[in-house]
Amino acid sequence: MYEKKPVINEEYIMDYINYLREQERSKATLQKYQHDLTALIIFLNGSELTKTELINWKESLMNQYAPASVNAMIAAVNGYVKYMGWVELMVKPLKIQRSLFLEEEKELTREEYVRLVKAAQKKENERLALVIQTICATGIRVSELKFITVEAVQCGRAEISNKGKLRIVFLPEGLRKLLRKYIRNQKKTAGAVFTTRTGKPLDRSNIWRDMKKLCESAGVSEKKVFPHNLRHLFARTFYSIEKDLSRLADILGHTNLSTTRIYTAESGAVHARQMERLKLIVT
Numbered sequence: 230m231y232e233k234k235p236v237i238n239e240e241y242i243m244d245y246i247n248y249l250r251e252q253e254r255s256k257a258t259l260q261k262y263q264h265d266l267t268a269l270i271i272f273l274n275g276s277e278l279t280k281t282e283l284i285n286w287k288e289s290l291m292n293q294y295a296p297a298s299v300n301a302m303i304a305a306v307n308g309y310v311k312y313m314g315w316v317e318l319m320v321k322p323l324k325i326q327r328s329l330f331l332e333e334e335k336e337l338t339r340e341e342y343v344r345l346v347k348a349a350q351k352k353e354n355e356r357l358a359l360v361i362q363t364i365c366a367t368g369i370r371v372s373e374l375k376f377i378t379v380e381a382v383q384c385g386r387a388e389i390s391n392k393g394k395l396r397i398v399f400l401p402e403g404l405r406k407l408l409r410k411y412i413r414n415q416k417k418t419a420g421a422v423f424t425t426r427t428g429k430p431l432d433r434s435n436i437w438r439d440m441k442k443l444c445e446s447a448g449v450s451e452k453k454v455f456p457h458n459l460r461h462l463f464a465r466t467f468y469s470i471e472k473d474l475s476r477l478a479d480i481l482g483h484t485n486l487s488t489t490r491i492y493t494a495e496s497g498a499v500h501a502r503q504m505e506r507l508k509l510i511v512t
Contacts, residue, residue, distance in 0.1 A: 235278040235315045242266045245312050254391050257372060257433070265305035266271065278310075283320050296323045323472075334450065336405070337458040341449045345440070348447035350407055359411055360431065364456055366404045366480055368463035371456035373436075375421050375430035382408045389482070396482050435455050464492035 246263050257480035272286050279291070283306065290299045300322040310318040342365060363369070363377055373389050376398075382405055387398045398406070408422055421430045423483035436456050444451045465479055478489040 235313070237266065237270055237273070237278050237309070239267070239270075241313065242270075242309070245309050248312060249308075255372065255387070255392060257486070260299070262305040262308065265302045266309055268302075269306055272325075278318065280318050280320070283318055283417065287320050291323070295371060296325045299323055299324065335452050335458070337449075337453045337462050339462065341447070341453060342459070342462055345443050345448040345449060348443040351446065352443070355411060356423060357436075357443075360436055361459060362404060363423075365463050366401050366457040367398050368460050368467070369398055370372060370482075371433050374423055374436075377408075377422050379412055379417050379419050379422060382412060391429070391482055394482060394484075396479065398480070417495070426489060461492050464489070465494075468493040 231302055239244060244261060245266070248355050249262065261479060273282060274288065276282055286306075286506065287303060288438050289300070289303055294302070303320055303322045306324075307319045310316065321413045335344050340504065341363045342361075346361055347506065349355075349361060363374065364371060366383050367377075367387075369377070369389065375390055376387045376389045377400075378387070384399050384404075385405060387400065389398055425431060425435065432500075433456065440456065441451060443449070444454050447454075464477060464481060467480070468474065471477070474486055474489055476492070477493070478484075478486055481489060481492065
């Protein structure tokens with residue numbers, strides 16, 4: 230279908246992005262892949278698309294980004310060259326040993342979560358306070374917030390469709406009570422609970438920006454304040470009580486248990502305290 234000489238240009242990138250869209254990849258994935266492939270064009274600066282140039286590009290990324298970010302960009306390019314039929318150009322991802330512990334400076338604690346909610350309430354931003362609680366109390370992705378509808382609040386469960394999978398998420402009664410009051414005040418009768426002034430569902434950028442504004446008043450480091458960290462807090466809290474990794478994976482919508490294990494990782498400080506409690510040193 231394509232010329233034998235490997236080429237990357239905007240037209241071919243859009244062909245690939247449209248293919249991914251037909252595979253029902255998420256909007257965020259499409260945007261990320263398009264961004265990374267366009268960045269490769271800039272890096273090449275007119276040079277030919279060769280294995281040598283891709284290795285040079287990979288090495289340049291290693292000097293700029295964390296290994297996980299480098300691998301995400303490699304995945305975008307490998308997907309592109311494979312789609313185009315140039316599998317010989319694929320480059321190997323970096324080998325990353327999974328960390329056993331969370332970085333403490335990025336771990337959002339329950340106490341910090343509570344302070345964020347109270348800071349939003351103090352600023353009279355009821356919508357943001359409820360968004361934070363909804364994500365943290367259900368473990369949903371921020372992109373899945375649109376599935377929290379008036380109808381879902383009424384019946385106590387939300388049907389969430391993501392990455393080609395459908396799952397049911399139950400809404401705790403305490404959360405439903407808060408959301409019912411919010412819905413009445415907003416005079417909503419159907420559709421997404423959390424919307425912009427124009428009636429569109431909130432997106433990741435809206436929520437991320439508003440959460441960052443709470444950091445100073447809540448006394449929480451900016452490194453810890455982003456929507457996905459609320460999902461991690463839900464996962465750690467659930468696992469600390471239930472110790473059921475498979476069930477947690479189902480709730481989070483994970484296919485691979487290894488992904489869920491990352492969510493349940495504890496900080497090094499917590500592990501150190503656990504080791505001390507073993508009392509296996511003879512004195």
